[in-house]
Amino acid sequence: MAQFDAVVIGAGFAGAVVSRVLADAGRRVALLERRDHIGGNAYDHIDDAGVLVHKYGPHIFHTGDRRVYDYLSRFTAWRDYQHRVVANVHGRLMPVPFNLTSLDIAFGDRAPDLARRLTAAYGEGAKVTILDLRRSRDPELAQLADYVYENIFKTYTVKQWGQAPEDIDPATTARVPVFLSRDDRYFQDPWQGMPQEGYTSLFERMLDHPNITLRLNTDALRVLTLTQVGTTLVDGAVFKGPIVYTGAVDDLFERRFGRLPYRTLDFVFETHPVEWYQTHGTVNYTVDQDYTRITEFKHLTGQELAKKTTIVKEFSKAYTGQDGEIPYYAVITPDSRALYDRYAALAGEYGNLRLLGRLAEYQYYNMDAIVGRALDLGQELVRALDREMGKG
Ligand code: FAD
Ligand code: UDP
Numbered sequence: 132m133a134q135f136d137a138v139v140i141g142a143g144f145a146g147a148v149v150s151r152v153l154a155d156a157g158r159r160v161a162l163l164e165r166r167d168h169i170g171g172n173a174y175d176h177i178d179d180a181g182v183l184v185h186k187y188g189p190h191i192f193h194t195g196d197r198r199v200y201d202y203l204s205r206f207t208a209w210r211d212y213q214h215r216v217v218a219n220v221h222g223r224l225m226p227v228p229f230n231l232t233s234l235d236i237a238f239g240d241r242a243p244d245l246a247r248r249l250t251a252a253y254g255e256g257a258k259v260t261i262l263d264l265r266r267s268r269d270p271e272l273a274q275l276a277d278y279v280y281e282n283i284f285k286t287y288t289v290k291q292w293g294q295a296p297e298d299i300d301p302a303t304t305a306r307v308p309v310f311l312s313r314d315d316r317y318f319q320d321p322w323q324g325m326p327q328e329g330y331t332s333l334f335e336r337m338l339d340h341p342n343i344t345l346r347l348n349t350d351a352l353r354v355l356t357l358t359q360v361g362t363t364l365v366d367g368a369v370f371k372g373p374i375v376y377t378g379a380v381d382d383l384f385e386r387r388f389g390r391l392p393y394r395t396l397d398f399v400f401e402t403h404p405v406e407w408y409q410t411h412g413t414v415n416y417t418v419d420q421d422y423t424r425i426t427e428f429k430h431l432t433g434q435e436l437a438k439k440t441t442i443v444k445e446f447s448k449a450y451t452g453q454d455g456e457i458p459y460y461a462v463i464t465p466d467s468r469a470l471y472d473r474y475a476a477l478a479g480e481y482g483n484l485r486l487l488g489r490l491a492e493y494q495y496y497n498m499d500a501i502v503g504r505a506l507d508l509g510q511e512l513v514r515a516l517d518r519e520m521g522k523g
Contacts, residue, residue: 132365135161135344136516140351141377143171144501145488147337148202149375152509154342158516161365162338163349165378169338172459173330173498180402182441183329183434187457188398189413189426189443190330193323194499200322202506206336209324210433214317216424217410218417220282226315227415228258228307229279237278245275249311258308262301279309287417291447292394292462300463303495317413320499325431352382361480370483373512377488379458380474386452388473391493393450393458402441409442422446461493468493485512 132138137153139146142164150160168174172187191214194200217224218233225233234249235242248271253259261284264276280296284304288296296304316323326333338345355374356364363370376383381391399422412430416422422444429440450458461467471493478484487508489496496504 132161132368132370135159135372137161137373137375137512138163138351138355138365138370139375139377140355141165141171141488142169142334142338142345142347143377143488144173144498145377145491145505146171146375147334148502148505149487149509149512150343151337151340152506153512153516154340156513156516157342158513159342160344162343162345163351163354164345164347165350167348168331169334169345169347170331171377172457173334175329175331178400178402178441180439180441181436182402182428182439183432184400184428184441184443185330186398188396188445188459189428189431190498191318191323191412191431192325192498193318193320194497194502195320195322196499196503197322198506199499199502203326203333203502207326207328207333210327212325212431212433213323214413214431215315215411216317216413216415218283218287218415220418224410224414227283227417228310228317229283230310230315231313232315234275237282238275245271246311248272249275249309253311255311257311259311260301260305260308261296262304264309283417286419287415287423290421290423292460293447293449300495303463306495325433329432351376351378357384357481357484361482363481363483373483373485373515374481375485375487375508375512376478377486377491379490380471380478380486380493383491384474384477388470390452391458391470391474392462392464392467394447394460394462395450395456396459397446397448399444399446400441401444402439404438405440406438408440458490461490461495463493463495 136158137160139150139160139162142162150162153160173190175183175185178184216227218227225236231246238245248269261280267273284296292299354366363374408427413424413426415424425442425444427442450456478486486492
């Protein structure tokens, strides 16, 4: 390891972007990945039927951050794709986020009056969280809020989190507000789309750099030792350069303060001998079924394939830490955050160890947020390494 300036653990967006920033600045990076592939949870591949699928659940890129879009555009062209989601409410499909079109579908003749009341209360184009809407004093709007709560949020959230919407972190349901508009896109960010040749190709290009040495099938916890005295060993030798860790932080410390809570998912893929399985990229099952949603990949990727399509159903459950289970979503509560803070403080005792990414930071981050944070950290590390060299 002496030949490397930095060690990065995990080849998802966090680890890949940090590695590339360091590499472009002339630093040599060892990138260690436990899985047999790059891309983290954004990894995609061609399945047995020839369909491009996302192994760890559907990923749609969207961002309001021009810097992130420009950076990733170095490694991919984009397919213009605007994600649209509908909820299946007892067989009736309506846009999610619940918007003025959903209002028409659900309320018929009553919709124009409700739309006027909504607009008067919150303003045209407003995004109102379901928890806020439920606080409305207008009895008509309170009834509407009950409808949306019961038919869009309650069952889906219980399936996804094992808890009612009012009992989870409010930021989670706020991701999908009631939208006083007829814009039926799932995201309103100015830059959205899918990597033209898929995410894995994007990662291949990003990691194709002479200063990056990638080691797949390498569990960093087997090669990294955190000593009692705040030093870090890699492959048994003291390593003083930056170590960026993007895995679960409780794993890093063998869960010594207890396990952080996460939700995991089972993905059930099905290939059907039809052109299209459903009308939209994703259909959310908000009042029935055990799965939360069905995504049909061809809608997202634009792949043309006659009479064949692959879908995925997502089943959510509590993460137990068993071998093979993957922690996908941090279950953020005041208790879990306090537990996370203890682990983060412990990590802080190792001056060269940095936590980055959705798992290591225990946050509900989208891909673009992770890329932005990785760019910042990469640049910070480059500056620090430059300063050190100046000193030397
Ligand atoms: P990850 O992608 O999880 O990468 C971490 C990597 O570290 C993994 O490859 C892992 O194997 C590796 N690792 C962990 N521990 C070790 C170890 N000990 N040694 C070596 N390697 C290790 N975001 C969007 O913007 N749009 C979407 O549509 C979207 N859809 C999503 C759908 C689902 C079902 C999920 C779960 C997430 C979705 N996200 C989406 C979020 C997106 O997946 C994350 O923002 C992104 O993957 C985070 O990147 P990361 O590098 O932090 O983590
Ligand atoms: N949600 C819901 N019904 C829906 C869509 C979302 O109740 O039809 C809630 C649910 O609690 C979910 C959260 O809003 O976990 C965030 O949804 P999002 O689609 O952003 O989740 P992700 O794609 O990250 O799984």
